[in-house]
Amino acid sequence: MSSIPDHNNNNNNNNKNNNEILNFKQLFKKIEEFKQLGNQEFSKYDKTNDNLNKRAVTYYSLGIECFNDNFEKLKNNNNNNKDDEIELKKLVSIIYSNLSLCFINGYEIDKALEFANKGTEIDKDNSKCHYRKSLCYQYMCNFKESFKSINDALNSINNNNNNGKVIIDKSLKQIIENERKEIEKKLKKLEKEEKESQDRIKEDFEQFQQFPIELVWRDGFGRCVLASEDLPKGTMVLRVSPFASVLEDHKIEKNCGFCFKKINKSIRINQTCKNCKNHLLCPQCSVDEYSLNYHKDECDILNFLKQYYPSSQTRDFRFMFRVLLNVIKDKKNKSFSKENQSKQWLNHQNPFIFDSYKYLINLSRTLDKVQPEQMEAFKRSAQSVIAIFNKLRGPKFFDECGVTIDEIIEIYSIVLSNGHEMLHPLNCHTYGLGIFPTGSYLNHSCLPNAFWYNDDQGMMVFRTLRPIKKGEEILTSYTDITTECSERRKHLLKQYFFFCQCQQCKFQSKLTDQSCLSCKNQLSSSNTSFKIPSNDSIESGFYYHCLKCNSDNKQINCPDDSSSVFTSQHDQRTFKKINLLINIMQQRHQSIATNLLNTNNEYLMKGMPDHIVYKEITNALEQSMISNPSKVSADQVFTNSLIQYYFRLFQTLKIEKPNDTQQLQSVKTKILQLLTPIIHLPTSHHKSSIEKKLKF
Ligand SMILES: C[S@@+](CC[C@H](N)C(=O)[O-])C[C@H]1O[C@@H](n2cnc3c(N)ncnc32)[C@H](O)[C@@H]1O
Numbered sequence: 194m195s196s197i198p199d200h201n202n203n204n205n206n207n208n209k210n211n212n213e214i215l216n217f218k219q220l221f222k223k224i225e226e227f228k229q230l231g232n233q234e235f236s237k238y239d240k241t242n243d244n245l246n247k248r249a250v251t252y253y254s255l256g257i258e259c260f261n262d263n264f265e266k267l268k269n270n271n272n273n274n275k276d277d278e279i280e281l282k283k284l285v286s287i288i289y290s291n292l293s294l295c296f297i298n299g300y301e302i303d304k305a306l307e308f309a310n311k312g313t314e315i316d317k318d319n320s321k322c323h324y325r326k327s328l329c330y331q332y333m334c335n336f337k338e339s340f341k342s343i344n345d346a347l348n349s350i351n352n353n354n355n356n357g358k359v360i361i362d363k364s365l366k367q368i369i370e371n372e373r374k375e376i377e378k379k380l381k382k383l384e385k386e387e388k389e390s391q392d393r394i395k396e397d398f399e400q401f402q403q404f405p406i407e408l409v410w411r412d413g414f415g416r417c418v419l420a421s422e423d424l425p426k427g428t429m430v431l432r433v434s435p436f437a438s439v440l441e442d443h444k445i446e447k448n449c450g451f452c453f454k455k456i457n458k459s460i461r462i463n464q465t466c467k468n469c470k471n472h473l474l475c476p477q478c479s480v481d482e483y484s485l486n487y488h489k490d491e492c493d494i495l496n497f498l499k500q501y502y503p504s505s506q507t508r509d510f511r512f513m514f515r516v517l518l519n520v521i522k523d524k525k526n527k528s529f530s531k532e533n534q535s536k537q538w539l540n541h542q543n544p545f546i547f548d549s550y551k552y553l554i555n556l557s558r559t560l561d562k563v564q565p566e567q568m569e570a571f572k573r574s575a576q577s578v579i580a581i582f583n584k585l586r587g588p589k590f591f592d593e594c595g596v597t598i599d600e601i602i603e604i605y606s607i608v609l610s611n612g613h614e615m616l617h618p619l620n621c622h623t624y625g626l627g628i629f630p631t632g633s634y635l636n637h638s639c640l641p642n643a644f645w646y647n648d649d650q651g652m653m654v655f656r657t658l659r660p661i662k663k664g665e666e667i668l669t670s671y672t673d674i675t676t677e678c679s680e681r682r683k684h685l686l687k688q689y690f691f692f693c694q695c696q697q698c699k700f701q702s703k704l705t706d707q708s709c710l711s712c713k714n715q716l717s718s719s720n721t722s723f724k725i726p727s728n729d730s731i732e733s734g735f736y737y738h739c740l741k742c743n744s745d746n747k748q749i750n751c752p753d754d755s756s757s758v759f760t761s762q763h764d765q766r767t768f769k770k771i772n773l774l775i776n777i778m779q780q781r782h783q784s785i786a787t788n789l790l791n792t793n794n795e796y797l798m799k800g801m802p803d804h805i806v807y808k809e810i811t812n813a814l815e816q817s818m819i820s821n822p823s824k825v826s827a828d829q830v831f832t833n834s835l836i837q838y839y840f841r842l843f844q845t846l847k848i849e850k851p852n853d854t855q856q857l858q859s860v861k862t863k864i865l866q867l868l869t870p871i872i873h874l875p876t877s878h879h880k881s882s883i884e885k886k887l888k889f
Pocket of ligand 1: 333334414415416417611633634635636637638689690692693694695
């Protein structure tokens with residue numbers, strides 16, 4: 194057996210003068226140094242910082258580069274023994290695993306998966322790497338692959354133990370075994386969800402037939418809503434009644450507690466419930482049997498809340514009570530059906546989908562991802578809800594309803610991941626909170642083709658943003674689509690626990706992923722120098738010099754995924770130009786990290802301020818759109834990217850040219866012009882955040 198970590202041995206004389214590495218032992222030592230430096234940076238990093246730990250990443254990457262630069266060369270030497278090679282590969286695999294963890298912590302799951310894959314390619318028995326792969330697949334909602342990887346992790350632990358090679362940390366084995374159980378549970382849950390989704394299509398055919406949509410199941414995405422015919426822009430594709438909904442706290446004294454319409458000031462006193470004094474009904478709802486009974490059911494609870502929580506915010510409490518009251522109704526006497534709903538709803542000109550409890554409980558939830566403290570908070574809230582019910586309705590009330598505390602906790606987690614703010618269609622103000630089970634079937638895209646709002650009956654209405662072809666998936670946005678790809682993905686992962694796999698994110702994240710056309714190595718700041726693009730070179734492609742293979746190359750690759758989006762020659766050329774500029778920006782930012790580490794910082798456009806580069810990008814995008822306006826899909830990608838790059842131009846201008854108010858104002862005007870259709874959408878909850886971003 195080899196003894197590679199032989200640091201005290203004769204290796205310090207390893208050609209100090211020319212730094213040449215002569216054998217695997219020396220290579221191991223060099224890479225181990227980078228690993229240790231990376232580990233030091235990793236342990237120093239503030240755990241609450243969710244940005245990528247660039248310093249650790251740089252050290253680990255230097256270790257990998259050192260391996261790539263020397264391994265093949267040394268392999269041909271006869272003075273290496275096989276065990277040394279194995280130990281070396283194990284070390285490199287550990288670095289890949291560490292890199293993977295850095296990228297998981299930085300919410301860059303695609304890169305994390307790429308590194309974990311490389312780690313298991315080089316050492317198939319690296320259980321941590323398999324474990325990280327499993328985690329990445331979970332974030333990507335690919336539970337089948339996640340299960341495979343967790344099994345690989347467990348097998349490699351057992352292999353290592355059987356071979357007596359490594360003493361595996363028992364707690365790691367325990368963690369992996371627990372994780373395996375969780376994934377198994379999730380797979381069973383998904384199987385059930387898939388079956389129930391197919392059942393619903395059959396059972397609920399009549400309800401769904403009212404809308405031009407089709408419900409299908411796709412692995413990794415779950416339920417997906419497709420267009421069942423060609424749809425013009427503006428078509429109503431779905432209208433869903435709330436399983437439960439409540440007014441915001443500040444609206445209780447002004448709006449109807451059932452239909453949520455604003456009530457004229459002069460008649461508010463007459464319309465207030467005399468018992469709880471915590472509920473208003475508009476003139477129409479106060480003569481509607483359904484809304485009267487609805488309030489009767491919760492009057493004692495609202496009375497209690499008014500007495501015991503007079504000044505606090507009660508929206509979430511009131512919401513949970515309404516949800517539970519409907520759950521109880523459904524469980525107890527099955528009267529919770531569409532025919533028994535409000536006459537105002539049933540007589541409305543537009544159809545709607547009604548969801549019973551079984552469609553609420555079947556929604557996707559994030560219970561497995563909830564932190565222990567949050568779980569404790571859920572439990573406490575569930576217990577107080579039960580205590581209030583028991584106090585007001587007798588100690589046996591809950592037992593008789595057949596709702597368990599675990600079920601309430603489950604309902605909480607469903608509400609947490611599927612609850613929606615309710616938006617006024619004209620002014621976009623939030624006036625309430627609701628849960629609309631079928632409304633939660635629509636998946637997210639950062640390039641959405643549909644949007645939603647709440648109509649005058651508090652229903653959630655979905656309409657198309659552009660013409661949609663038959664069979665195309667109908668997608669809305671869960672996040673601010675004006676931010677850049679990594680930000681959006683981070684937000685979605687933190688808030689909704691999935692790593693966005695939409696067309697726009699897949700496309701944008703590939704923009705900077707380039708390899709050398711000659712030697713196929715990844716281009717990085719240390720091995721590439723770019724040629725500044727001149728106007729001529731734009732026509733004929735771009736040039737860079739690869740220091741690895743010492744070649745001049747023309748034309749940077751187009752990522753595969755984008756080729757379908759960019760159909761014309763002109764689009765392709767623009768794309769290459771943008772690609773190059775983005776690459777340069779990335780090099781610039783990477784070089785900051787490299788600088789910190791006192792390593793070489795060589796790239797050509799170093800002296801050029803960021804705002805000039807962003808100007809180039811926006812110009813390139815704009816030019817392409819002007820000269821080629823007919824490509825609908827490309828146009829959308831361009832507009833979206835254009836907005837983002839104008840934002841970045843604005844931000845860099847603010848830093849680099851704060852006194853140039855004229856230029857700042859013109860960029861701001863441009864952004865607002867581009868955003869006009871988005872700002873005027875009923876879903877533009879981001880209007881105020883956009884205004885904040887554009888202050889100077
Ligand atoms: C509100 S649900 C949408 C409906 C979901 N398909 C279902 O069957 O419940 C959100 C979940 O859908 C999936 N999803 C939606 N949009 C996605 C996207 N852009 N990328 C990846 N997964 C997505 C994720 O699993 C996410 O947790």
